[in-house]
Amino acid sequence: MELRKCFFFVIMAGVFLIFCWGQEEKEFRIIQEKGTRIAENPGYPVPASDSPNDIVFTEGLKLGATKGEPLYIFSELISFTVDDKKNIYVLDRREKTVRKFNSSGSYIETFGREGQGPGEFSSPESIQYLPGDYLMIFEGESQKYSQFTTTGKLIKTNRFRKLMFSPYLGLDNGNYLAKHVDRSSDKDVFITGVFNENAELILPLNRLERDPDPPWPAQNDRTSRARRIGEAFSRAVFRHASVIALDDNDNIYFGFSGKYEIKIFQPNGELTRIIRTQLPFLPVDKQDEKNFLENHIPRDLSTWNRMDESFKKEIIDMIRFPDKKPAFISFMPMRDDFLIVLRQGEYGRNALIDIFDPSGRFIIEKKLDFPIIEGLCRGDNFYTKFEDELGNQYIKCYSFKLIRR
Numbered sequence: 001m002e003l004r005k006c007f008f009f010v011i012m013a014g015v016f017l018i019f020c021w022g023q024e025e026k027e028f029r030i031i032q033e034k035g036t037r038i039a040e041n042p043g044y045p046v047p048a049s050d051s052p053n054d055i056v057f058t059e060g061l062k063l064g065a066t067k068g069e070p071l072y073i074f075s076e077l078i079s080f081t082v083d084d085k086k087n088i089y090v091l092d093r094r095e096k097t098v099r100k101f102n103s104s105g106s107y108i109e110t111f112g113r114e115g116q117g118p119g120e121f122s123s124p125e126s127i128q129y130l131p132g133d134y135l136m137i138f139e140g141e142s143q144k145y146s147q148f149t150t151t152g153k154l155i156k157t158n159r160f161r162k163l164m165f166s167p168y169l170g171l172d173n174g175n176y177l178a179k180h181v182d183r184s185s186d187k188d189v190f191i192t193g194v195f196n197e198n199a200e201l202i203l204p205l206n207r208l209e210r211d212p213d214p215p216w217p218a219q220n221d222r223t224s225r226a227r228r229i230g231e232a233f234s235r236a237v238f239r240h241a242s243v244i245a246l247d248d249n250d251n252i253y254f255g256f257s258g259k260y261e262i263k264i265f266q267p268n269g270e271l272t273r274i275i276r277t278q279l280p281f282l283p284v285d286k287q288d289e290k291n292f293l294e295n296h297i298p299r300d301l302s303t304w305n306r307m308d309e310s311f312k313k314e315i316i317d318m319i320r321f322p323d324k325k326p327a328f329i330s331f332m333p334m335r336d337d338f339l340i341v342l343r344q345g346e347y348g349r350n351a352l353i354d355i356f357d358p359s360g361r362f363i364i365e366k367k368l369d370f371p372i373i374e375g376l377c378r379g380d381n382f383y384t385k386f387e388d389e390l391g392n393q394y395i396k397c398y399s400f401k402l403i404r405r
Contacts, residue, residue, distance in 0.1 A: 028361050039360025041277040047363035052402035055355060055364055057382065063088060063105045064386075064394030071099060071107045074393045076299075080385065081129040082378045083150055088395060089135060091127040096120075098127065098137070098152070111152030112137070119146065119154040126168055131248055138168035145170070161199035165190075167244050173267060175202060177244050177252065188212050192242040194252070194269065203269040205254045206242045226311060229301070230318020236300075237292055238284055238325045238346075247333035257326035262341070275339075275360040281324035282344055282352075289321050291347035299391075328354075334377045338402070345372040348387075355402075370396070 028046045031038045047053040065072040075094035082088050086103035096114040101107055112121055123141035130136060134155065135148045143164060146157040162180050169177040175196050182189040188210045194203040213232075217224035240258035247253070251272075252265040264273040293316060298304045304312070325344065332340040337358035345351035351372040355364035373385040380401065386394040 030359065036271050036274060037360075038274045038276065039356075041275070041356075041360070041362040043278040043280060045354075045362050045365050047404075048357070048361065050404075051357055051361070051363050052355075052404050053364060054403050054405050055353075055366055055400055056403060057368065057370075057398040057400045059370075059396065059398050060381075061103075061105050061397035062386070062394055063090075063101060063396075064392070066390075066392050069107075071110070076387075076391045076393055078385065078393050079124075079126045080374065080383070080395050081127045081135070082376060082381075082383050083129045083133065084131070084378070086378055086381065087150065088383070089127055089129070089150075090395065091124055091137060093124050096122070096124060098135070098148075100150075100152070109152060111148070116142070118157050119148075121146075125166060128168075128170055130170055130172055131250070132172055136168075136170040138166070138170075140166065145176070158197065162195075164195075164199075167242070169244060169246055171246070171267060172250050177246075179242060183212065186212070192244070192254075203265070205244075205252075205263075206256050208242075222311065223314065226314035227318050230315045230320075233297060233300075233315075234318070234320045237296075237319070238288070238322055240326050243328060243330055245331040245333055247337075248335075251333075253331045253333060253339070255328065255331070257328050260327040262331065262339075273360060275356055277354075277362055279327070279343075279354075281327060284321050284323060284325055288325075288347060288349065291349065292321075293319070295347055330372075330375065332375050332377055332382075335379060340375070340377070342372050342375065364402075370398075 026042045028042070029040050031040060045053070064074050074090060075092050077093035079091045079093065080088060087108070088101045090099045090101070092099065097110050097112045099107065099110050112119060114121060116122055121137065121139060123139045124137055125140045126138050128136045133150050135150060136145060137148070138145045143160040144157060145168065147155040149155060164178040164180055167177065167179070171177070175194050177194055179190055179192045180195070190208045190210070191201065191204055192206040193201050195201055217228060240256060243255050243257055245253040250267040253262055254265065255262045260277045260279050262275040263271060265271050329342045329346060332342065334340060339356045341354040341356070343352045343354055348371060350370060351368040353366050353368065354362060355366070357363050373387070375382060375384040380399055382398045382400050384396055386396045
């Protein structure tokens with residue numbers, strides 16, 4: 001009898017320990033490592049008892065048109081930003097101009113034009129608003145960046161002194177965030193970090209090594225060329241990448257999407273916080289593959305529409321999709337130190353977002369009824385690009401509210 005009692009107590013103790021261990025794994029907790037505050041989250045939201053547990057978006061302004069006044073018609077290649085007064089600036093990459101609209105969507109002015117001189121653009125890629133009431137326009141092919149006032153007056157222009165790639169972000173202190181590549185005969189080394197105006201690396205954020213691309217096959221080697229193009233797209237689809245964002249105080253949010261971990265640095269480069277979760281990566285499904293093949297390839301491969309169907313099929317047959325998507329696509333700092341993380345929303349899929357409170361606690365997971373492209377927050381407004389089935393581009397504005405249900 002005594003043996004049975006002992007056995008019963010041993011079993012119960014084991015069950016209790018397993019239960020407690022499981023509970024501990026499901027708890028949100030804050031730990032300290034070498035002076036850095038780390039928010040450890042389980043794989044699902046755990047809002048505090050008095051925190052929001054839902055977010056509601058209400059669609060408002062839609063900026064853009066397919067006919068009528070040309071000033072409201074955008075090409076299929078645009079970038080945008082919004083200032084503190086909620087004026088909207090649309091960089092039309094094909095027209096090589098910036099158009100300014102007020103918060104109601106009314107046209108104000110245009111600046112910039114095609115060219116190589118000061119205040120002119122040859123290959124503009126992105127536009128950014130800086131809290132000091134400035135705009136930065138970055139160019140990839142020409143490696144030029146230009147700073148303007150919000151009324152379109154050129155302040156300065158310069159060129160990168162190293163080969164830089166997007167993402168490009170300017171800092172108030174004159175430094176910038178970008179990705180640099182060092183090429184050698186045996187390795188391509190990509191370094192993402194903060195650089196000064198002399199292109200000297202101040203703060204390395206991520207280093208990635210890759211074998212260099214082989215030489216392009218001869219023009220008449222059709223199969224080899226299809227394989228080379230297919231391999232390039234295989235590397236691009238749902239790839240792991242460096243993700244960067246800035247909040248209104250120039251704090252740097254950085255993560256490499258192979259792991260759900262977000263590091264927050266002060267403008268001086270000091271690491272202050274880390275956010276981690278145990279969320280599983282989302283699978284790549286057939287709809288993802290279809291959207292990529294139908295929408296992404298024709299846009300990225302300028303000669304696609306001139307290729308014959310059999311060559312297109314050869315390229316598509318060479319593309320290999322991963323089983324899983326990256327941990328995240330982008331970050332969007334909100335006011336009061338809340339943070340939106342976009343986990344799904346590429347290639348026409350409606351967005352899946354995670355929201356973290358100022359402590360780094362994972363409080364909301366939300367599937368939206370719209371996609372997010374280049375999303376950003378200004379006050380209680382959220383802005384994103386929208387593309388219809390014909391490729392026409394718009395800017396949409398949603399008001400949002402964090403609530404507790």
